[in-house]
Amino acid sequence: MVSTLLPLGLALPLLGAVTIGLGGLWLPSLREQRQLLGGIATLLVGITFSLFLFTFLGYEKPLYFAFTWDWFALEPLRVPLRYQVDSLSLWMALIITGIGTLIHLYSIGYMGSDEGAWRYFALLNLFIFSMLTLVLADSLPLLFLGWEGVGACSYFLIGFWFAEEGNAKAAQKAFIMNRIGDVGLLAAMIILYAETGTFDIDRLKSFSYAGDTAYVVGILLFFAATGKSAQIPLYTWLPDAMAGPTPVSALIHAATMVTAGIYLLARMDFLYNSAPEALYIVAGIGVATALLGAAIALAQHDIKRILAYSTVSQLGFMFASIGAGAYTLAIFHVFTHAFFKALLFLGAGSVIHTVDTQDIREMGGLRAKMPITGVTFWVGVLAIAGLPPLAGFFSKDEILAATYTRGQAGETLYYIFWGILMGVAFLTAFYMGRMAWLTFEGTYRGRVSIHESPMVMTIPLLLLGIGSVGAGFVGLPSILGGSWLREKWLSRSVQDMALPHLSHETEIFLIIASTMIAIIGLLAAWYLYGKRGIEGDKLLSARLAGIYAWLASQAKVDLLYERIFVQSYYVIADLAKDIVGSWVGRLLPNTVVKGIQGLSDLFSRLHVGYVPLYVAYMIGAGLLFVLWMVLT
Amino acid sequence: MSIEILYSVLALAGALFSMGILGLLLRRNLLLAFLSIELLINAANLNFLSFSRYHNEPTGAVFVLFGICLAAVEAVVGLGLIVRVFRVQQDLGFAKLSSLRW
Numbered sequence A: 001m002v003s004t005l006l007p008l009g010l011a012l013p014l015l016g017a018v019t020i021g022l023g024g025l026w027l028p029s030l031r032e033q034r035q036l037l038g039g040i041a042t043l044l045v046g047i048t049f050s051l052f053l054f055t056f057l058g059y060e061k062p063l064y065f066a067f068t069w070d071w072f073a074l075e076p077l078r079v080p081l082r083y084q085v086d087s088l089s090l091w092m093a094l095i096i097t098g099i100g101t102l103i104h105l106y107s108i109g110y111m112g113s114d115e116g117a118w119r120y121f122a123l124l125n126l127f128i129f130s131m132l133t134l135v136l137a138d139s140l141p142l143l144f145l146g147w148e149g150v151g152a153c154s155y156f157l158i159g160f161w162f163a164e165e166g167n168a169k170a171a172q173k174a175f176i177m178n179r180i181g182d183v184g185l186l187a188a189m190i191i192l193y194a195e196t197g198t199f200d201i202d203r204l205k206s207f208s209y210a211g212d213t214a215y216v217v218g219i220l221l222f223f224a225a226t227g228k229s230a231q232i233p234l235y236t237w238l239p240d241a242m243a244g245p246t247p248v249s250a251l252i253h254a255a256t257m258v259t260a261g262i263y264l265l266a267r268m269d270f271l272y273n274s275a276p277e278a279l280y281i282v283a284g285i286g287v288a289t290a291l292l293g294a295a296i297a298l299a300q301h302d303i304k305r306i307l308a309y310s311t312v313s314q315l316g317f318m319f320a321s322i323g324a325g326a327y328t329l330a331i332f333h334v335f336t337h338a339f340f341k342a343l344l345f346l347g348a349g350s351v352i353h354t355v356d357t358q359d360i361r362e363m364g365g366l367r368a369k370m371p372i373t374g375v376t377f378w379v380g381v382l383a384i385a386g387l388p389p390l391a392g393f394f395s396k397d398e399i400l401a402a403t404y405t406r407g408q409a410g411e412t413l414y415y416i417f418w419g420i421l422m423g424v425a426f427l428t429a430f431y432m433g434r435m436a437w438l439t440f441e442g443t444y445r446g447r448v449s450i451h452e453s454p455m456v457m458t459i460p461l462l463l464l465g466i467g468s469v470g471a472g473f474v475g476l477p478s479i480l481g482g483s484w485l486r487e488k489w490l491s492r493s494v495q496d497m498a499l500p501h502l503s504h505e506t507e508i509f510l511i512i513a514s515t516m517i518a519i520i521g522l523l524a525a526w527y528l529y530g531k532r533g534i535e536g537d538k539l540l541s542a543r544l545a546g547i548y549a550w551l552a553s554q555a556k557v558d559l560l561y562e563r564i565f566v567q568s569y570y571v572i573a574d575l576a577k578d579i580v581g582s583w584v585g586r587l588l589p590n591t592v593v594k595g596i597q598g599l600s601d602l603f604s605r606l607h608v609g610y611v612p613l614y615v616a617y618m619i620g621a622g623l624l625f626v627l628w629m630v631l632t
Numbered sequence B: 001m002s003i004e005i006l007y008s009v010l011a012l013a014g015a016l017f018s019m020g021i022l023g024l025l026l027r028r029n030l031l032l033a034f035l036s037i038e039l040l041i042n043a044a045n046l047n048f049l050s051f052s053r054y055h056n057e058p059t060g061a062v063f064v065l066f067g068i069c070l071a072a073v074e075a076v077v078g079l080g081l082i083v084r085v086f087r088v089q090q091d092l093g094f095a096k097l098s099s100l101r102w
Helices: A002-026 A028-032 A034-057 A087-110 A117-136 A140-158 A165-196 A201-206 A211-228 A237-243 A246-255 A258-267 A269-274 A276-298 A303-323 A327-355 A371-385 A391-408 A412-440 A455-475 A484-492 A504-532 A535-544 A546-552 A554-604 A611-631 B003-026 B030-055 B059-089
Strands: A063-074 A077-085
Touching (some): A002 A063, A002 A077, A002 A117, A028 A034, A034 A117, A063 A140, A077 A087, A077 A117, A077 A140, A087 A117, A087 A246, A087 A258, A087 A455, A087 A484, A117 A140, A117 A246, A117 A258, A140 A165, A140 A201, A140 A237, A165 A201, A165 A237, A211 A258, A237 A246, A246 A258, A246 A327, A258 A269, A258 A303, A258 A327, A276 A303, A276 A412, A276 A546, A276 A554, A303 A391, A303 A412, A327 A391, A327 A455, A327 A484, A371 A455, A391 A412, A391 A455, A391 A504, A412 A504, A535 A546, A611 B003, A611 B030, B003 B030
């Protein structure tokens, strides 16, 4: 029954985007009805969520639905609008629409007084639609449509307040960085099509791939994922993406956009299973990104920037998990991360909404004035720090265990990865603790009067808080009964690499180790920032000296890219200007012009202006023609 | 039509054509040059007609009808031009007719 309504699930967010967008465009009086428009947008996504929820409850086998017309057909290539609802895409759709609904609801409060709310809600709905297209697509071109749609929507929303130049530039940066990654996806699609002659994901699965092809395509897909999911080298757009409204950041970081890369790699699991070497690179980049993101977050003062770098770092964890061959585990971390990262961003938005600054040095002691935001934010912090039994603990512990398992299976490299990730887990607990203590504890350092946010904003916070506590229980470690999500649900459509089982002792050791590291990190944060407040930063920067300044300037990566790519582009452009300008632009046309001028000078001398002479030319030419005819 | 008659008619046409060419080249007067062009057209028409009769083929005769049409049109334009030239320079000689030169 529900399956017949599934196309509606896809169509409703699009319907919302079109009606709200066009309605706002053509009926300016409608723009004033911000609460109404927000309510409609929220309701549509909510209905979509419940549709997917009912599908989930009655799920037996993968469902397919298609619209009767094709997207395009260039025989023999035909791309139908066909969608696939299997356990992976359904789970992603639940995350997207579930978290998305809460963010929509929160936005009614957050954007309630903004002039462009109609534009905002239309784009938010379009974002959800694009992301659903991406995860439900049954073929690669359709997935690519969603992929690009997500990129476009993020561009619009990051640059939502485009009147300020910085925001517009951040939007362009996000767009361009994503375009660079898209080259990888396009190239991978072309190679796959050349190899197999189909774009259909199910059919692609049935082919067996030569190691080289799988390796190249795997690397290209991963490159695409580094763009969308903010990994080294293309992650720099994500910290800037906070230029958009805060709920948009929550949407980008939690439910949509950055999860696309993880989803893509999990969807193409069969390729990585045929080319395990590609996974070393995925794991290496993931671990490096996790470390870099966490280290940079340590030295930032902008609350949203800290959260952005923590997302970069957590995405690194997910790729490390994929790199260990545990694709379902990465999806599990996407799931838990969606709750606490949405919670943290919305909590930060609630703070920014009232404090009117993003600088944590001007906050402090906020929990007393805004208890719901404060408490839920703390829940999010403890969850991402990995304190049991909150959601983040289970997924992070499993990721650490998975890399450790690979190490035990004889690949020493993964022991190193495990060690670094343990360090990153410590840093995560530390910088998250720093942010929470500086924001919500101690004494208030700002000047503006503060108050708790309205219900429409706190209710999503409470719901996400509950999720951040409970979401981890769908994926218990095997010692506590095994992961339902991974073994019973996602395994129906995603094939993890076979890993040996850990002994119980090792597993307990790993659980204790990752718990300890989280607690130590939080204690260190308390020691520096809980006791000393903002003075802790001075202590830390004195201790870390040059490294701290380097981290505070975001590792100078933007500068590096500026030097390497932008400058060299200018050099090449200058060179081209010289060469093309002097040779092609001047010398070549000048020669041609001169030659033609000389010729016409010559011929114009034949024109003496005496008509009988022209007749003589004519007769002479005629005679020559006749002569030529006779001779040949 | 026998071949001898064809020859003599062709000779007549050739003579007309040569007179036209020489007139064009040697005459210093626009109006006479124009007359020479008419001679050329009619020499060509005569050629068409004689071959048409010789081969019993009506295409040539039809062609001549077009040629006469063309000559009439050309007379209108040409005479108009000549009248205009005379108005401008009060003279029909070629010598002065060189203001369009480079």
